[in-house]
Amino acid sequence: MRSETPPSVTVVGIGAGWFQDLSRTATAALHDADLIFGSARQLALLPGSVTAERRAWPSPMLPALPGLFEDARDRRICVLASGDPMFHGIGATLARVLGPERLRVLPHPSSVSLAAARLGWDLARTDVVSLVTAPVAALGRALNPGRRILVLSSGADTPAAVAGYLTGRGFPDALITVLEQLGGPDERLVTGAAGDWTMPAGDPLNVIAVECGDGPRLPVVPGLPDDAFATDGQLTKREVRAVTLAALAPAPGELLWDVGAGSGSIGIEWLRAHPACRAVAVEPDAARVATITANAAALGVPHLRVVHGRAPEALDDLPAPDTIFIGGGVTRHGVLENCLERLKPAGRLVANAVTVESEAVLAGAYARLGGELTRLTVQRGSPVGGFTGWRSFMPVTIWTMTR
Numbered sequence: 001m002r003s004e005t006p007p008s009v010t011v012v013g014i015g016a017g018w019f020q021d022l023s024r025t026a027t028a029a030l031h032d033a034d035l036i037f038g039s040a041r042q043l044a045l046l047p048g049s050v051t052a053e054r055r056a057w058p059s060p061m062l063p064a065l066p067g068l069f070e071d072a073r074d075r076r077i078c079v080l081a082s083g084d085p086m087f088h089g090i091g092a093t094l095a096r097v098l099g100p101e102r103l104r105v106l107p108h109p110s111s112v113s114l115a116a117a118r119l120g121w122d123l124a125r126t127d128v129v130s131l132v133t134a135p136v137a138a139l140g141r142a143l144n145p146g147r148r149i150l151v152l153s154s155g156a157d158t159p160a161a162v163a164g165y166l167t168g169r170g171f172p173d174a175l176i177t178v179l180e181q182l183g184g185p186d187e188r189l190v191t192g193a194a195g196d197w198t199m200p201a202g203d204p205l206n207v208i209a210v211e212c213g214d215g216p217r218l219p220v221v222p223g224l225p226d227d228a229f230a231t232d233g234q235l236t237k238r239e240v241r242a243v244t245l246a247a248l249a250p251a252p253g254e255l256l257w258d259v260g261a262g263s264g265s266i267g268i269e270w271l272r273a274h275p276a277c278r279a280v281a282v283e284p285d286a287a288r289v290a291t292i293t294a295n296a297a298a299l300g301v302p303h304l305r306v307v308h309g310r311a312p313e314a315l316d317d318l319p320a321p322d323t324i325f326i327g328g329g330v331t332r333h334g335v336l337e338n339c340l341e342r343l344k345p346a347g348r349l350v351a352n353a354v355t356v357e358s359e360a361v362l363a364g365a366y367a368r369l370g371g372e373l374t375r376l377t378v379q380r381g382s383p384v385g386g387f388t389g390w391r392s393f394m395p396v397t398i399w400t401m402t403r
Helices: 024-032 040-044 062-071 090-098 111-119 136-142 158-168 238-248 265-273 286-298 335-342 356-369
Strands: 009-014 035-038 053-056 077-082 103-106 127-130 148-152 175-180 188-193 206-211 255-259 278-283 305-308 323-326 348-353 372-376 379-384 387-392 396-402
Touching (some): 009 090, 035 040, 040 053, 040 077, 077 090, 111 148, 111 175, 111 206, 136 148, 136 158, 136 286, 158 175, 158 206, 238 265, 238 323, 238 348, 255 265, 255 335, 265 286, 286 305, 348 356, 356 396
Parallel strands (some): 035 053, 255 278, 278 305
Antiparallel strands (some): 348 396, 379 387
């Protein structure tokens, strides 16, 4: 008879030292299990004394997880995980899929903890970037002179990819240390400069330590230099961008719609504000879509979702946003109305206007709905003969409202 409460799923963190390093509790859980899930590599490491059925994860794994555990509902299940299962690991995924109440997690020190211990790095002052499922461009958000970064690798080819990316981003002197098989009998450390990296692919189980050294500096607050973005001229200028992002007020986990994204600068800087921020850039021009994608990769946020389409039609299938920025198309019928309708309760909307017609739309919205209306004029010093004068940009009207 099926039990009312399914038995817990025990997630066992393992290291390269493997079975001899496990706690008594973890060892007992594996010996008592009826079914053990893991990668093919992990399952092959199990000793013969563990008699449970061994089942490798299917590909793709995530959609199959609910069915796998429902089919084995009455069995004692163990899941093998690398290091700490709750740090970029399967444990965090299972907590979302099965619920934390079904999990018993027995962690091993994470590869990041082991790497920091080997190198003598203060982990609290070290950035951690996972490239397990992300492109190497995700490293860009953490790059700045003097920073230390630990990179979770996706395999044997990742160190060379990281070296090439660092060199291309202006950090050829960055010191790279590849730590292979941490904690195991075959542990090995290989060190070299990014610009001189010639090491062949090594062990796929590795962590990459990066000491950035000297290189280009990028601020972490909104208002990147205009020349940080490739553009055809459709770019929110730095001063206006900084004020606009202050009005948008990025917060961890929130989703932004950047409608009429141009060069993508607003969505990109929103994502750079915090690793958990999410953004969708909507742009009707195909060339600009390519530019947005390239800018996002260059500035370390390749996870920016770019939608090629024209609002309001392109907004129909997007998840409801916490915040919306309308940088273009506010005069188009239905754009503002659709955005206001889709905005979550207590969500924020910020719209910029530079033409008389778009200003009129925002003035009308302000009269009906309230909020704040700001007019911003930016002047930059520029040469006038042998002297310096002020060159004005077009004034920008900014409407901000909270639903």
